Amino acid sequence: MNVxxxxxxxxxxxxxxxxxxxxxxxxxLMSITRALAELGRPPEDIAVISGIGCxxxxxxxxxxxxxxxxxxxxxxxxxxxxxxxPDLTVLAMSGDGDGFSIGGNHxxxxxxxxxxxxxxxxxxxxxxxxxxQPSPTTEPDWDSALSPGGTGLSPFHPLVIALASGAxxxxxxxxxxxxxxxxxxxxxxxxxxxxxxxILSPCVTFRPDEKEWKNQVHGASVPETDDxxxxxxxxxxxxxxxxxxxxxxxxxxxxxxxxxxxxxIAPLERAFEV
Amino acid sequence: xxxxxxxxxxxxGSGGAGAITAGSILIEAAGKSGWHGxxxxxxxxxxxxxxxxxxxxxxxxxAFCMSRDFDILVAIDWKNADRFIGSMPVASAGLVxxxxxxxxxxxxxxxxxxxxxxxxxxxxxxAIQGGRPNMICVxxxxxxxxxxIDMVMQVVAxxxxxxxxxxxxxxxxxxxxxxxxxxxxxxxxxxxxxGKPDSKRWLITGNEAVGLGALRGxxxxxxxxxxxxxxxxxxYLAPALASIGGALVQAEDELASINMIMGASYGGRPSxxxxxxxxxxxxxxxxxxxxAAEVPLVVIDVMxxxxxxxxxxxxxxxxxxxxxxxxxxxxxHVVLAPLSVADCLFTAQWAVHIAETLQSPVIVxxxxxxxxxxxxxxxxxxxxxxxxxxxxxxxxxxxxRYAVTADGVSPMSIPGQPGGQYTADGLTHTERGTPSSTAKxxxxxxDKRLNKIEAFDFGDHWGVxxxxxxxxxxxxxxxxxxxxxxxxxxxxxxxxxxxxxLRQISPFPEKPLQAALSGAKRVLFVEQNHSGQxxxxxxxxxxxxxxxxxxxxxxxxxxxxDEIASSIRDWKSQ
Numbered sequence: 001m002n003v004x005x006x007x008x009x010x011x012x013x014x015x016x017x018x019x020x021x022x023x024x025x026x027x028x029l030m031s032i033t034r035a036l037a038e039l040g041r042p043p044e045d046i047a048v049i050s051g052i053g054c055x056x057x058x059x060x061x062x063x064x065x066x067x068x069x070x071x072x073x074x075x076x077x078x079x080x081x082x083x084x085x086p087d088l089t090v091l092a093m094s095g096d097g098d099g100f101s102i103g104g105n106h107x108x109x110x111x112x113x114x115x116x117x118x119x120x121x122x123x124x125x126x127x128x129x130x131x132x133q134p135s136p137t138t139e140p141d142w143d144s145a146l147s148p149g150g151t152g153l154s155p156f157h158p159l160v161i162a163l164a165s166g167a168x169x170x171x172x173x174x175x176x177x178x179x180x181x182x183x184x185x186x187x188x189x190x191x192x193x194x195x196x197x198x199i200l201s202p203c204v205t206f207r208p209d210e211k212e213w214k215n216q217v218h219g220a221s222v223p224e225t226d227d228x229x230x231x232x233x234x235x236x237x238x239x240x241x242x243x244x245x246x247x248x249x250x251x252x253x254x255x256x257x258x259x260x261x262x263x264x265i266a267p268l269e270r271a272f273e274v
Numbered sequence: 275x276x277x278x279x280x281x282x283x284x285x286x287g288s289g290g291a292g293a294i295t296a297g298s299i300l301i302e303a304a305g306k307s308g309w310h311g312x313x314x315x316x317x318x319x320x321x322x323x324x325x326x327x328x329x330x331x332x333x334x335x336x337a338f339c340m341s342r343d344f345d346i347l348v349a350i351d352w353k354n355a356d357r358f359i360g361s362m363p364v365a366s367a368g369l370v371x372x373x374x375x376x377x378x379x380x381x382x383x384x385x386x387x388x389x390x391x392x393x394x395x396x397x398x399x400x401a402i403q404g405g406r407p408n409m410i411c412v413x414x415x416x417x418x419x420x421x422x423i424d425m426v427m428q429v430v431a432x433x434x435x436x437x438x439x440x441x442x443x444x445x446x447x448x449x450x451x452x453x454x455x456x457x458x459x460x461x462x463x464x465x466x467x468x469g470k471p472d473s474k475r476w477l478i479t480g481n482e483a484v485g486l487g488a489l490r491g492x493x494x495x496x497x498x499x500x501x502x503x504x505x506x507x508x509x510y511l512a513p514a515l516a517s518i519g520g521a522l523v524q525a526e527d528e529l530a531s532i533n534m535i536m537g538a539s540y541g542g543r544p545s546x547x548x549x550x551x552x553x554x555x556x557x558x559x560x561x562x563x564x565x566a567a568e569v570p571l572v573v574i575d576v577m578x579x580x581x582x583x584x585x586x587x588x589x590x591x592x593x594x595x596x597x598x599x600x601x602x603x604x605x606x607h608v609v610l611a612p613l614s615v616a617d618c619l620f621t622a623q624w625a626v627h628i629a630e631t632l633q634s635p636v637i638v639x640x641x642x643x644x645x646x647x648x649x650x651x652x653x654x655x656x657x658x659x660x661x662x663x664x665x666x667x668x669x670x671x672x673x674x675r676y677a678v679t680a681d682g683v684s685p686m687s688i689p690g691q692p693g694g695q696y697t698a699d700g701l702t703h704t705e706r707g708t709p710s711s712t713a714k715x716x717x718x719x720x721d722k723r724l725n726k727i728e729a730f731d732f733g734d735h736w737g738v739x740x741x742x743x744x745x746x747x748x749x750x751x752x753x754x755x756x757x758x759x760x761x762x763x764x765x766x767x768x769x770x771x772x773x774x775x776l777r778q779i780s781p782f783p784e785k786p787l788q789a790a791l792s793g794a795k796r797v798l799f800v801e802q803n804h805s806g807q808x809x810x811x812x813x814x815x816x817x818x819x820x821x822x823x824x825x826x827x828x829x830x831x832x833x834x835x836d837e838i839a840s841s842i843r844d845w846k847s848q
Contacts, residue, residue, distance in 0.1 A: 070533070070563050
């Protein structure tokens with residue numbers, strides 16, 4: 001049931017975020033509440049599910065149903081909820097550490113499973129909650145106390161991994177572009193199957209260099225495609241800063257769901273009679 | 275002629291020879307005829323092919339465990355039999371039926387005291403067009419044990435229905451040929467005529483029974499990752515859930531499965547997963563979240579020999595420690611253990627009831643010995659619990675998801691209910707659910723969660739106590755069956771022993787257990803693990819002012835009734 005005239009503030013709570021002043025996640029929260037207002041479903045029909053980390057604090061800052069789970073498992077919670085309650089709009093929220101490191105395996109299988117939900121990852125290329133360690137998307141030479149001189153590891157490439165694993169919708173946005181984020185989130189929610197939106201969301205505390213992102217991001221120069229090979233080639237060869245919807249596929253969403261009416265147990269019992 | 279109260283037989287053959295099918299036909303026919311019994315399968319460590327044996331015990335009384343040795347061993351062939359024949363000894367008065375065309379029986383049998391008779395099983399089958407040796411074996415065992423032919427044929431007809439009338443006819447001819455061949459092998463294994471059961475018996479495994487019990491309890495969703503010996507729970511639930519409108523999802527690992535069921539349960543659907551020790555280890559962190567966020571869910575742990583990968587196909591009761599103590603922080607929750615295959619159904623249903631009522635995770639400790647055994651049971655009684663989460667009702671005040679209440683249980687909204695929005699959280703939180711690191715919130719919510727578990731009325735279901743002797747055998751979970759049979763045998767010798775068995779492990783049922791132990795002088799603890807986890811657990815909760823003895827051993831050798839009875843006899847004679 002859609003409710004007309006919903007406002008972003010209908011989706012915000014009175015809980016004060018723990019985020020640092022200037023954190024990109026404030027903007028992501030704004031984009032999400034704007035997108036939800038535009039989508040027009042009341043807050044009780046929305047579930048916002050997360051793991052652990054700065055970005056994963058977001059459910060309590062909305063007025064939706066929320067679940068702040070354990071580290072790395074937001075996609076599993078969200079998939080269980082959506083399959084059990086296909087009537088709900090389910091958003092899984094994560095960060096680059098939560099989603100791509102400890103939760104990396106679930107990311108692959110969520111893309112494969114293609115449950116009809118939206119996965120938003122706030123990527124700041126650092127573990128912020130634990131005060132500045134490298135994440136899977138951190139540059140190899142980024143110096144930190146835990147990895148002096150850098151990790152020396154190639155960054156994880158979430159958009160290509162998503163494509164290769166079967167995600168049905170792949171987009172990149174920048175948190176500072178609230179209009180663009182809002183539009184893409186609306187499109188992602190409306191698209192059937194598993195939609196993945198990576199939002200570059202600067203950590204001004206541990207990655208002050210990311211304040212420059214606002215000058216570096218640019219809209220994708222070519223339109224979206226439904227050809228995963230083409231999308232992958234573009235994403236692998238771009239500068240990592242182009243934004244917009246990059247791929248929109250047509251795979252059938254995951255088939256199983258719990259129904260609202262239940263059959264009798266008696267026939268199952270009779271199967272054991274000798 | 276004195277007829278037998280128990281007869282055990284094994285049908286042995288290489289993979290594909292149909293030994294398991296023969297065993298299934300025989301136990302079903304026995305169930306139709308009014309006997310009790312159980313069947314286990316022995317299959318080789320290789321994935322496919324190799325040896326296979328159906329191990330069956332038929333009995334006039336409920337049978338809880340396999341006999342120590344076998345009365346009858348029928349071999350379709352001896353391929354690879356050397357590998358496992360040592361684990362199925364034939365009684366000294368037992369009978370081995372061997373096909374001379376299959377070569378010599380293994381040395382372990384030739385050197386024993388049992389009688390070996392020859393029977394041309396292969397030739398008899400060949401003489402019937404389309405005949406199969408395993409059906410000859412069905413005839414041999416049916417004749418030896420006195421199974422009514424009409425019941426055997428009813429089972430064959432239903433099993434071969436899809437293959438047509440001629441297949442059924444050929445099966446019948448084979449069985450007749452087998453019966454004729456066994457006519458000269460004696461009547462000492464003929465079972466006593468059974469009483470008539472009140473209703474149709476069921477043939478069910480513990481793994482199926484926990485699945486069915488969960489469905490009876492109202493489970494609508496399951497997610498799981500395959501693991502021996504729990505996979506059959508999932509394979510039972512997948513089509514069963516789909517048939518009633520629920521769903522089962524195969525997850526990518528146990529971290530996913532436990533979180534999927536937590537998500538589904540948060541969405542208002544009673545949910546379950548099943549695993550074994552390694553999977554339970556992976557689930558511990560998330561089970562702590564279910565405790566803190568107060569999400570109802572049930573985890574079936576079909577225990578196997580550990581630690582680590584251990585012996586995946588063999589039973590142990592060695593996950594008591596992790597189930598009770600594996601959570602970090604102080605995390606009150608519920609741990610139950612079914613007392614038999616039949617009790618798997620009740621305990622699983624009760625587990626769902628408790629989980630939903632208390633908004634808490636419940637761990638059910640089944641194990642391989644009951645999980646994978648096919649047992650004839652009387653139809654389990656219908657149990658109707660008033661299972662319902664305390665519902666959220668819209669009100670003008672802001673909703674407090676974790677409100678402190680007299681019984682510790684707070685009203686729980688489910689997504690879709692206007693005004694019921696909250697964020698479930700593993701962070702310490704206020705009554706509203708808002709994260710808080712204050713001493714007040716920590717104390718308040720911990721008290722509340724402990725209170726709801728401790729205040730709950732577990733009723734008479736905490737366990738069983740049978741008999742009045744001042745010698746007590748104290749056990750838990752699946753070992754209860756072997757203890758019951760031991761106590762029966764002791765009673766036949768005039769030795770009175772009291773059984774006390776715990777179904778409710780945590781919270782510790784202190785009061786009912788103290789009452790059950792009143793007047794006891796000696797207590798024998800019986801459990802299937804190396805360190806005596808149950809003994810130490812009980813001791814950590816109550817004083818034990820008794821003479822104490824312990825019979826505990828790790829897998830794979832099952833503790834059987836004879837051994838338990840010997841422990842008591844040796845003790846009595848001191």
